[in-house]
Amino acid sequence: MRVAIAELSHETNVFSSVPTDLAAFERSGIYRGTEVVEALRGTATTIAGFLDAAERQGFTVLPVFAVWATPSGMVTREAFEVLVGELVATLERMAPLDGVLLSLHGAMVAEHALDADGELLRRVRAVVGPDTPVVAVLDLHANISATMVEAADLLLGYDTYPHVDQRERGREAGELLVRLIQREIRPAKALVKPPMLPTSQNMTTDRDPMRALIARAHEFEALPGVLNVTVAGGFPPADVPEAGLSVLVTTDGDPGLAQALAEELARLAWERREGFLGGVSSWEEAAQAIREIRSGPLVLVDIADNPWTGGPGDSAELLRFLLTNGVREAALALIRDPEAVAACLAAGVGQRVELELGGKTDRLHGPPLPVRGYVRLLSDGRYRNRGPMHAGIVVDLGRTAVLVCDGVEVLVTERAESPIDLNVFRSHGIEPTERRVIALKGKGHFRAAFEPIAERVVLVEGPGITGSDLTRLPFRRIRRPIWPLDPLP
Ligand SMILES: [Zn+2]
Structure with missing residues (x-):
């Protein structure tokens, strides 16, 4: 099994006056090819988890690159096109591939592609074709979009904030990819986005409401036929229509079950929403x-x-x-x-x-x-x-x-x-x-x-x-009405 792995990750705060250009990605460090393995093997990262899975499951890893930039303003068109262009061209050169593992953030915004992770996944899909499984790991602060869900075979997000389970999620992604390659599973996905835009000062997973949501997600994951349950808290300052909390449930060939579980979790998040507020002292x-x-x-x-x-x-x-x-x-x-x-x-x-x-x-x-x-x-x-x-x-x-x-x-x-x-x-x-x-x-x-x-x-x-005060930010593109900015029934 030949599996390409890559990381391209950015959390974009469009209100930052500092644009995220190619130099910003280069300053944070770009590892290419075998450097990816040398630099990241054994670290507490998603890529290290992909490498663990390769060892355990016996697939061959073909590293494209690992690149990220410190969260900052809009990703420039040039940076997006150069990096995604390199990713896609490398995948094309690596063909034939049995699968692709990606480490993304899920809240990247580019000048010309507001859902930049969705656009990236769409281009990866276009180059590898419909039959090569693509699995991506997302941050807990991802603004998950329908495009992302559609373009990937399977998406899974971190379960922790602080993010201490990146390596574990990388391993899980690798294991699920192998089951996809072997045609053992057929993912059916449901994405539900309640009208919620929580900030993250109270979003850590050691306290409610996130603790309760992740606990319920893990209960659902133990049900027969459920492959993954992801609760992503979202990233408001991306200021995109997809910004906000997402629940994504993936089952093995049961869209009804996926939808029902995702709706139940979204309902729980909505009921507990007030718990995301406050926590800041004068x-x-x-x-x-x-x-x-x-x-x-x-x-x-x-x-x-x-x-x-x-x-x-x-x-x-x-x-x-x-x-x-x-x-x-x-x-x-x-x-x-x-x-x-x-x-x-x-x-x-x-x-x-x-x-x-x-x-x-x-x-x-x-x-x-x-x-x-x-x-x-x-x-x-x-x-x-x-x-x-x-x-x-x-x-x-x-x-x-x-x-x-x-x-x-x-x-x-x-x-x-x-x-x-x-x-x-x-x-x-x-x-x-x-x-x-x-x-x-x-x-x-x-x-x-x-x-x-x-x-x-x-x-x-x-x-x-x-x-934590979203009224300070001049939002232009988020969905309205949305809690806690607007009155909602
Ligand atoms: Zn995060």
Whole structure:
């Protein structure tokens, strides 16, 4: 069995002022051919799961590429056409193929293809033909479309947020693909999308309502004839008609059962919708929580400038808050500001600098913050995640300065990624368990590593495009009416 594998993944926040061009994908790193296997085997990723399945099931893997970019604005026409063009041309060259395994996000938006994952799958289908099975793994934040469902034989999404089951889902996809190749199963799919557009600060799968939805999905998956049940929470700032929560049920040749189960789960999601709201503290409440710290650390998270939801990562509001409140023994990851990094490099380790920090990408994330700081350390900004999420993956923040401002150690970086791993601090000489306050830009993924060390987690919301308040975003293309923006019966 010859099976092509590929990853092309982007979560697109169309409200970001930073377009996602080819250079953005190249900066995040493109692995091609055997590099895919060398770089990703054994990591906590979907591709590693495909490789596990190949070993267990005995199929031959033909790697196309693994490419992704940090969530940001609209994918340019050029980037989409070049990358999807390469994918399709490589699949054509690899023929004859017995199957295709894809790792996609499901919330990619391109300038000329709003349902970019659907368009990608359609083109893959066109090149491999109707008889070659195509199975794709999607993110839990996918905006699943009818086009995606139709173009693939089978789609399955992550069951966890933080996404710690990517490798497991990759394995499952590989096993299902083999059953498809051997004509053991005939997928019948039902996609149901209740009129819901939940944000993700309360979407983590260790708490309701998502915990209850995934638990029900697993009960359904145990029923005879059910191949997969996926609940995707969706990604509002993609601003596409498909944005929002999706339930996708795949059975073995029983469309009626698929439809009935998908409708039941969608009904449950609708009934529990209020549970997706809230969970964010005011800055006053955060200041009070800091006064009440016993041993720490208190993990303080600004959800409105989360790089992995498309935030530029350059809001200085967390630092402004910490300095205004005289908080010491604090560490902050991160503020993206290449100009400030250059100033720290020019000054050198052990020197003092005066800067206008952050707030430079656009006017949506607060103004720059004037600071005086001490340059404690300069690094290349590279470290390897210890996990659990993305264990083994190397992160590249670009050149990075540890700037100390009145007792707050700030990682000032050239690139923005969500700080989801303790090694973001440890690789910079900061032991997070020994700080009173750990300040992060994030939403849910930070919880996998930081919740176990936290005395308490407090979410706050500065200015920005990735927060919980959807009324801040100028939506143009989502379906209306939709909860929680519009009144619904
Ligand atoms: Zn996600």
